[in-house]
Amino acid sequence: xxxxxxxxxxxxxxxxxxxxxxxxxxxxxxxxxxxxxxxxxxxxxxxxxxxxxxxxxxxxxxxxxxxxxxxxxxxxxxxxxxxxxxxxxxxxxxxxxxxxxxxxxxxxxxxxxxxxxxxxxxxxxxxxxxxxxxxxxxxxxxxxxxxxxxxxxxxxxxxxxxxxxxxxxxxxxxxxx
Amino acid sequence: xxxxxxxxxxxxxxxxxxxxxxxxxxxxxxxxxxxxxxxxxxxxxxxxxxxxxxxxxxxxxxxxxxxxxxxxxxxxxxxxxxxxxxxxxxxxxxxxxxxxxxxxxxxxxxxxxxxxxxxxxxxxxxxxxxxxxxxxxxxxxxxxxxxxxxxxxxxxxxxxxxxxxxxxxxxxxxxxxxxxxxxxxxxxxxxxxxxxxxxxxxxxxxxxxxxxxxxxxxxxxxx
Ligand code: HEM
Ligand code: FES
Numbered sequence: 001x002x003x004x005x006x007x008x009x010x011x012x013x014x015x016x017x018x019x020x021x022x023x024x025x026x027x028x029x030x031x032x033x034x035x036x037x038x039x040x041x042x043x044x045x046x047x048x049x050x051x052x053x054x055x056x057x058x059x060x061x062x063x064x065x066x067x068x069x070x071x072x073x074x075x076x077x078x079x080x081x082x083x084x085x086x087x088x089x090x091x092x093x094x095x096x097x098x099x100x101x102x103x104x105x106x107x108x109x110x111x112x113x114x115x116x117x118x119x120x121x122x123x124x125x126x127x128x129x130x131x132x133x134x135x136x137x138x139x140x141x142x143x144x145x146x147x148x149x150x151x152x153x154x155x156x157x158x159x160x161x162x163x164x165x166x167x168x169x170x171x172x173x174x175x176x177x
Numbered sequence: 178x179x180x181x182x183x184x185x186x187x188x189x190x191x192x193x194x195x196x197x198x199x200x201x202x203x204x205x206x207x208x209x210x211x212x213x214x215x216x217x218x219x220x221x222x223x224x225x226x227x228x229x230x231x232x233x234x235x236x237x238x239x240x241x242x243x244x245x246x247x248x249x250x251x252x253x254x255x256x257x258x259x260x261x262x263x264x265x266x267x268x269x270x271x272x273x274x275x276x277x278x279x280x281x282x283x284x285x286x287x288x289x290x291x292x293x294x295x296x297x298x299x300x301x302x303x304x305x306x307x308x309x310x311x312x313x314x315x316x317x318x319x320x321x322x323x324x325x326x327x328x329x330x331x332x333x334x335x336x337x338x339x340x341x342x343x344x345x346x347x348x349x350x351x352x353x354x355x356x357x358x359x360x361x362x363x364x365x366x367x368x369x370x371x372x373x374x375x376x377x378x379x380x381x382x383x384x385x386x387x388x389x390x391x392x393x394x395x396x397x398x399x400x
Contacts, residue, residue: 084363085356085357
């Protein structure tokens with residue numbers, strides 16, 4: 001019969017249909033993922049906000065008169081306004097400031113590049129004319145070059161000279177060694 | 178009276194099979210110190226859990242007085258320890274328990290290692306155990322900052338700098354943990370949140386997995 005005959009072409013256009021069960025689990029799964037995902041997105045963005053905030057680049061702060069700076073590194077303290085969340089603090093910082101052979105003034109951070117203790121010029125009797133860290137005996141040259149223990153040279157404060165005063169910004173990786 | 182109450186509930190909810198399934202099973206001879214004294218090594222897992230419960234309880238009570246803010250954290254800890262009745266005990270439990278729980282966990286891990294209990298079919302429970310180990314260390318690290326004294330501050334600074342030395346990701350881990358570019362107000366709130374909500378949450382999920390697997394697979398056989 002013609003009916004029997006027509007069944008062959010019908011089979012060739014057969015498409016795999018989605019079952020009711022599949023359709024429901026896709027829609028339920030999709031809406032579920034949406035309902036969890038969107039709130040999660042806001043919360044994760046909230047948690048990682050500090051990673052996406054631009055670094056506040058340090059202004060220059062007045063530290064010491066140029067005439068006080070010598071070839072020998074000396075420690076000077078200065079205050080900078082630090083914004084710590086909902087607190088604003090004048091925080092004290094330390095810089096080792098000296099002149100190089102050609103008379104240029106430069107300033108180094110005392111924070112040891114090993115694990116962050118505080119270094120001192122001539123800090124050990126055994127090593128003269130070097131920065132010394134009391135924690136694990138890291139040593140640095142006058143330029144801040146790491147001699148032992150520490151994996152990197154001392155950080156450097158960018159220096160600006162204005163009206164006979166030394167101004168310092170926030171620390172950058174050492175540019176002298 | 179209690180028996181009557183139990184029966185009244187049991188008639189309605191049939192709770193006997195529920196607690197039987199959780200609690201009523203034999204302790205094999207080779208893990209029972211009453212049979213072989215040396216089997217006390219099998220107690221370390223349970224002791225770890227016991228101290229964990231004490232940490233959670235004492236921690237919950239500490240939060241009744243503790244304030245996670247840089248100007249008040251130290252003052253609130255000082256107050257709860259010296260002015261509140263049994264403050265020394267509650268803080269002392271949490272303080273000493275924090276070290277003891279790590280010691281017990283380590284001994285438990287040694288037992289599992291030397292009895293070979295990590296072998297098939299229990300590999301997954303070894304992995305979950307290692308995750309518990311890391312979460313525990315995380316709880317110790319984040320809790321240590323909370324009193325906000327010098328020891329806490331510098332221990333955290335050093336810890337964060339160690340994390341910052343990870344190749345490539347280091348600086349991002351540092352900023353994320355610190356909640357900014359310095360160890361300060363936002364570090365303390367972050368560590369508090371991790372210490373009392375996120376890490377305990379992860380710990381409960383892992384402990385549930387740990388115990389369900391033990392129940393399913395049983396204690397490993399004698400050597
Ligand atoms: C099981 C794991 C836990 C460990 C290993 C742990 C560890 C620590 C450590 C080492 C400290 C510092 C204590 C001190 O210096 O005296 C601390 C403090 C604290 N923890 Fe935990 N903790 C745990 C669970 C919890 C939980 C679940 C809560 C709260 C729900 C909590 C709340 C606190 C609070 C409020 C402090 C600050 C008070 C203080 O320093 O005495 N802890 N924790
Ligand atoms: S922190 Fe300076 S030598 Fe280790």
